[in-house]
Amino acid sequence: MNTVHIPASTPYDVQIGPGLLALLGAVIGETCPKATRCLLVTDDAAGPLWAPKALESLEKTGLAAAVYTLPHGEASKTADSLVKLLNSAASEHFTRSDVFLALGGGMVGDLTGFAAACYMRGVAYIQLPTTLLAAIDSSVGGKTAVDLPAGKNLMGAFWQPRAVLCDTDTLSTLPAADFLSGCAEVIKTAILFDPELFAQLEREGADFDRPALIARCVAHKRDIVAEDERDTGRRALLNLGHTLGHTVEAQSDFALTHGQAVAIGTAVVCRAAAKYGFCAPEVPARVDALLEKFGLPTHTDYPLDGLMERMLSDKKRAGGTVSVIVPEAIGRCAIRPMDRAALHDFMKAGL
Numbered sequence: 001m002n003t004v005h006i007p008a009s010t011p012y013d014v015q016i017g018p019g020l021l022a023l024l025g026a027v028i029g030e031t032c033p034k035a036t037r038c039l040l041v042t043d044d045a046a047g048p049l050w051a052p053k054a055l056e057s058l059e060k061t062g063l064a065a066a067v068y069t070l071p072h073g074e075a076s077k078t079a080d081s082l083v084k085l086l087n088s089a090a091s092e093h094f095t096r097s098d099v100f101l102a103l104g105g106g107m108v109g110d111l112t113g114f115a116a117a118c119y120m121r122g123v124a125y126i127q128l129p130t131t132l133l134a135a136i137d138s139s140v141g142g143k144t145a146v147d148l149p150a151g152k153n154l155m156g157a158f159w160q161p162r163a164v165l166c167d168t169d170t171l172s173t174l175p176a177a178d179f180l181s182g183c184a185e186v187i188k189t190a191i192l193f194d195p196e197l198f199a200q201l202e203r204e205g206a207d208f209d210r211p212a213l214i215a216r217c218v219a220h221k222r223d224i225v226a227e228d229e230r231d232t233g234r235r236a237l238l239n240l241g242h243t244l245g246h247t248v249e250a251q252s253d254f255a256l257t258h259g260q261a262v263a264i265g266t267a268v269v270c271r272a273a274a275k276y277g278f279c280a281p282e283v284p285a286r287v288d289a290l291l292e293k294f295g296l297p298t299h300t301d302y303p304l305d306g307l308m309e310r311m312l313s314d315k316k317r318a319g320g321t322v323s324v325i326v327p328e329a330i331g332r333c334a335i336r337p338m339d340r341a342a343l344h345d346f347m348k349a350g351l
């Protein structure tokens with residue numbers, strides 16, 4: 001088992017390895033000692049496969065549990081779903097000392113974390129990521145949210161989990177498309193911080209040691225969260241590929257997965273950065289080739305004019321500018337604020 005300690009304002013451990021759902025009851029005992037009941041939130045794809053394992057562990061440690069199942073997919077990450085979940089917790093008389101459990105991918109994790117932040121002004125929750133994306137990214141760092149019609153993650157809170165238990169067995173049932181979607185965030189991490197990881201992915205493709213790779217990516221996220229938990233500075237780097245990514249994801253009505261959208265956004269900013277002379281031409285060539293090796297898209301046909309409004313309503317906008325994450329080399333990126341005209345021209349160069 002790999003353990004990465006996250007030194008956030010409320011610190012916690014991320015445990016990564018096979019068979020870890022069997023430890024869930026014990027982890028709740030250690031991290032939420034007053035809890036007597038758990039609200040296990042999941043979706044209708046991950047839940048039937050993995051909730052029984054989690055419930056077995058809770059039963060063995062004498063913890064009562066209620067299960068709340070959402071339809072799978074980003075369409076469930078809404079304010080309406082949030083209120084329904086909170087009403088369910090209230091009608092089942094969950095108390096402030098009980099614990100919410102998020103068993104699923106980033107959709108379940110973001111929604112459950114936000115519900116935990118809101119319920120009775122804040123209850124404990126534990127992330128049980130079952131997708132690669134959730135394992136390396138969304139389950140760590142305490143960003144919780146739901147989407148609003150105007151954009152993704154526009155309603156949310158910073159609320160750190162008490163623990164993250166990443167049972168890598170759960171990835172065995174993940175559809176290939178969702179696994180590859182998570183690989184887009186792995187590639188993003190490598191472009192941001194880790195040229196050796198990038199080279200390893202070029203050599204090995206998706207045939208990597210999953211627990212080791214997840215731990216390596218989580219360690220990069222730990223460093224950023226430790227430095228800038230509330231996302232007022234360097235944490236913005238994690239948005240590489242997201243300004244355009246969130247926009248094409250929403251424009252496709254979520255037919256594109258989050259990872260596919262981030263892949264397009266990352267490829268576009270790399271090509272634009274090379275055209276502007278911010279990085280060598282080798283950078284977009286290697287990034288496009290690696291994304292394609294993982295079966296991820298690198299282009300979009302959506303016209304730029306239609307994408308501009310959504311990009312400008314993105315929450316990463318501050319005043320009249322949007323912070324775009326621009327690669328300077330594999331393993332090094334910079335944050336560049338751009339106004340509307342600069343953003344338009346930059347994206348046009350990369351599309």
Ligand SMILES: NC(=O)c1ccc[n+]([C@@H]2O[C@H](COP(=O)([O-])OP(=O)(O)OC[C@H]3O[C@@H](n4cnc5c(N)ncnc54)[C@H](O)[C@@H]3O)[C@@H](O)[C@H]2O)c1
Pocket residue numbers: 043044045046049072073074077104105106107108110130131132133134137138139140141142143144152153170171172173174175178181182258259
């Ligand atoms: N909070 C953060 O810091 C952060 C960071 C990155 C992304 N996100 C958010 O994460 C979300 C995307 O996460 P995701 O890619 O995990 O999507 P997701 O949660 O929608 O999961 C993808 C699909 O896989 C299914 N699934 C999950 N685990 C499974 C398993 N083990 N076996 C079979 N099927 C399984 C789900 O039901 C779903 O259909 C987006 O909402 C994004 O905004 C949040």
